[in-house]
Amino acid sequence: MQDSDFWKNKKEAENAIKEMGEIQNLIEAYLNAEKMLEKLLSDIQKVDDDKYYEVERMVRNLETKRLFTGKWDKGNAIISIYAGAGGQDAADWVHMLYLMYEKYAQKNNWKTSVIDSAEETGEARTGRTSLKNITFEIKGDYAFGYLKKESGVHRLVRVSPFSAQSLRHTSFALVEVLPEVKEHSLEIKPDDLKVEFFRSSGPGGQNVNKVETAVRIVHIPTGLVSSSQVERSQSQNRDKAMAVLEAKLIQLMEKERVQQLDKLRAKAKPEWGSQIRSYVLNPYKLVKDHRTEYETTQIDKVLEEGDLDGFIESELVSNI
Helix, strand or coil: CCCCCCCCCHHHHHHHHHHHHHHHHHHHHHHHHHHHHHHHHHCHHHCCHHHHHHHHHHHHHHHHHCCCCCCCCCCCEEEEEEECCCHHHHHHHHHHHHHHHHHHHHHCCCEEEEEEEEECCCCCCCCCCCEEEEEEEEECCCHHHHHHHHCEEEEEEEECCCCCCCCEEEEEEEEEEEECCCCCCCCCCHHHEEEEEECCCCCCHHHCCCCCCEEEEEECCCCEEEEECCCCCHHHHHHHHHHHHHHHHHHHHHHHCCCCHHHCCCCCCCCCCCEEEEEECCCCCEEEECCCCCEECCHHHHHHHCCCHHHHHHHHHHCC
């Protein structure tokens, strides 16, 4: 950095500094894990389960990070959850999944912020929040790397809290995980965009339900839609919605293996298909990932505490 040529290319210099910081963080994490392991081994008789699992988790995290080789793996994640078949139960399931990922983020010291949401307007006998869909951002190192394989259909089986006869009900929700794209590299034609403004229905201070600050953007050639309603100004919401839309377009381009945006002309619809994971609360308790066969009966820890480590790590390892 002392070299006079270092700052000639500001972008490359900033990337180099960021990479050095990431390496330093990995070194510090390794040294901390080594120190804690030495402390445990020095007095093995006094080791309790909490300390053991804490060290085990630190070592697993270090091992997992070496698998993150994707372009966006080190960055933030944008997650959208959509209610599928199941009516009020499916909308409630969306909210449950949001809380699960929020807890997982908290466990990793990541920050969560809602970008857009739409509540279910049907009857809610339980007084719980029911969401037709929600989009939120998780900010933290490697957030996208850890969460990218959560994309897919999640299935819930339980006795419905909305059923007067206490019947068992199956609900579905689609989870979509996108990377945060900070470098705007796509040239999107203005004519390809349909921009709509509406009144925010969520948090946002004094502007809520008074001024049309919320923004919805449709990419006409593909049918992809993004929206934002939590920022205080229309311009801020437009910038956020555009960032989400660009992430969707980049992911679609990578999936379709095309290099130019104008080749994406087919309508892009959410892919439902078969579920990737089932969460069963009745007649027994079990969470099972159908890709890796990893399962646990500790469903309360998964849903209420965001204990997703086993599922995420098994999926990452299975793709080596």
